[in-house]
Amino acid sequence: MLKQKKKITVVGGGSWATANIKMLADNVTEKEIFWWMRNEQAVEHLHKFNHNPHYLSSVEIKLPPENISTNLKALIQQADIVLLNVPAAFLKEAFAGITPADLAGKKVVSAIKGIVPDENQIIGEFLNQHYGISFNDFIVISGPCHAEEVALEKLSYLTIASGDLELAAEFAGMINTRYIKTNVSDDIYGTEYGAVLKNVYAIASGICHGVGYGDNFQAVLISNAIRELERFVDAVHPINRDIKESAYLGDLLVTAYSQFSRNRTFGNMIGKGYTVTSAQLEMNMIAEGYYAVNCLQQVNKQYKVNMPVCDAVYAILYQKRSPVIEMRNLAEKLS
Ligand SMILES: NC(=O)c1ccc[n+]([C@@H]2O[C@H](COP(=O)([O-])OP(=O)(O)OC[C@H]3O[C@@H](n4cnc5c(N)ncnc54)[C@H](O)[C@@H]3O)[C@@H](O)[C@H]2O)c1
Numbered sequence: 001m002l003k004q005k006k007k008i009t010v011v012g013g014g015s016w017a018t019a020n021i022k023m024l025a026d027n028v029t030e031k032e033i034f035w036w037m038r039n040e041q042a043v044e045h046l047h048k049f050n051h052n053p054h055y056l057s058s059v060e061i062k063l064p065p066e067n068i069s070t071n072l073k074a075l076i077q078q079a080d081i082v083l084l085n086v087p088a089a090f091l092k093e094a095f096a097g098i099t100p101a102d103l104a105g106k107k108v109v110s111a112i113k114g115i116v117p118d119e120n121q122i123i124g125e126f127l128n129q130h131y132g133i134s135f136n137d138f139i140v141i142s143g144p145c146h147a148e149e150v151a152l153e154k155l156s157y158l159t160i161a162s163g164d165l166e167l168a169a170e171f172a173g174m175i176n177t178r179y180i181k182t183n184v185s186d187d188i189y190g191t192e193y194g195a196v197l198k199n200v201y202a203i204a205s206g207i208c209h210g211v212g213y214g215d216n217f218q219a220v221l222i223s224n225a226i227r228e229l230e231r232f233v234d235a236v237h238p239i240n241r242d243i244k245e246s247a248y249l250g251d252l253l254v255t256a257y258s259q260f261s262r263n264r265t266f267g268n269m270i271g272k273g274y275t276v277t278s279a280q281l282e283m284n285m286i287a288e289g290y291y292a293v294n295c296l297q298q299v300n301k302q303y304k305v306n307m308p309v310c311d312a313v314y315a316i317l318y319q320k321r322s323p324v325i326e327m328r329n330l331a332e333k334l335s
């Protein structure tokens with residue numbers, strides 16, 4: 001339980017971190033919010049103008065300037081809750097100077113939808129093994145929710161998962177607003193892996209669109225993807241879960257079909273013939289699924305789940321296989 005603890009440090013300077021700051025600030029529960037980002041110029045801009053210059057720049061940031069800085073250690077030290085929001089690929093880099101002692105006694109929230117490269121661990125596992133954070137002190141924010149729609153205050157639903165359901169409910173109470181509704185879950189593995197996989201399936205969706213498949217095929221692709229997702233999370237963490245819930249199916253649908261999806265946009269460019277590097281350069285944003293599909297290949301060596309959609313995306317992105325041929329081969333395996 002958090003009880004009187006209510007100093008929150010948000011770690012990361014992208015779209016979702018900005019949206020999380022907005023939700024926390026708009027929520028009426030009394031709290032103090034701190035914000036770390038690595039970019040000094042962006043911090044200076046925020047101090048002067050109260051807007052993030054690079055992401056969701058229309059959102060007004062209602063924090064005192066002194067609460068926003070590039071000094072991660074200091075901001076973590078004073079926090080009761082640390083909310084992580086850098087892409088998984090850069091988490092180790094961001095945490096380079098942070099020790100388990102710095103996080104001792106704190107609750108850690110992950111709004112990241114990715115796997116830590118090289119470790120091949122979801123965020124809960126990584127924090128547990130490298131920083132000693134127990135699943136009862138760990139919270140995941142997930143669900144079908146794009147930062148861009150939070151900025152517009154469009155009604156959105158989030159799932160808050162933790163080993164401690166009371167803690168999950170208490171944290172949910174800190175982000176509920178007129179436009180954010182929450183539900184709680186104890187399925188950390190399913191919630192994290194579901195979010196990781198849906199990013200890969202959104203890349204597949206974008207690739208298919210890019211090479212010319214239509215809506216009819218997309219629907220079959222996503223129908224197969226949710227079954228693949230279920231096979232995988234059941235293999236990794238077999239509990240009784242309903243894969244049709246918003247945290248799993250809902251998140252897959254929004255990412256696979258939304259105009260705001262980074263992963264779908266990235267996949268679409270790959271389908272149209274961009275190289276990985278040129279597609280990444282074209283986007284100011286990060287497609288987590290690119291990093292995740294490589295990690296998933298490693299993780300699945302242990303579970304050996306049949307994952308034709310992930311395999312096709314991996315072959316295209318990491319083995320430089322032709323999107324046209326891989327998608328044609330994949331189409332033969334779908335039903
Ligand atoms: N955007 C959303 O709607 C949304 C929703 C839910 C979850 N998430 C998750 O939030 C996390 C952050 O994604 P985002 O959408 O806010 O990012 P983004 O694509 O909006 O921004 C990219 C972020 O990555 C950082 N970055 C880029 N290169 C870097 C580097 N070399 N080293 C360190 N940091 C670097 C940038 O500073 C920026 O903060 C991801 O795990 C994503 O899956 C995003």
Ligand SMILES: O=P(O)(O)OC[C@H](O)CO
Nearest residue numbers: 113255260261262263264
């Ligand atoms: O939906 P995308 O492709 O923008 O991915 C970013 C986050 O993972 C959203 O859930």
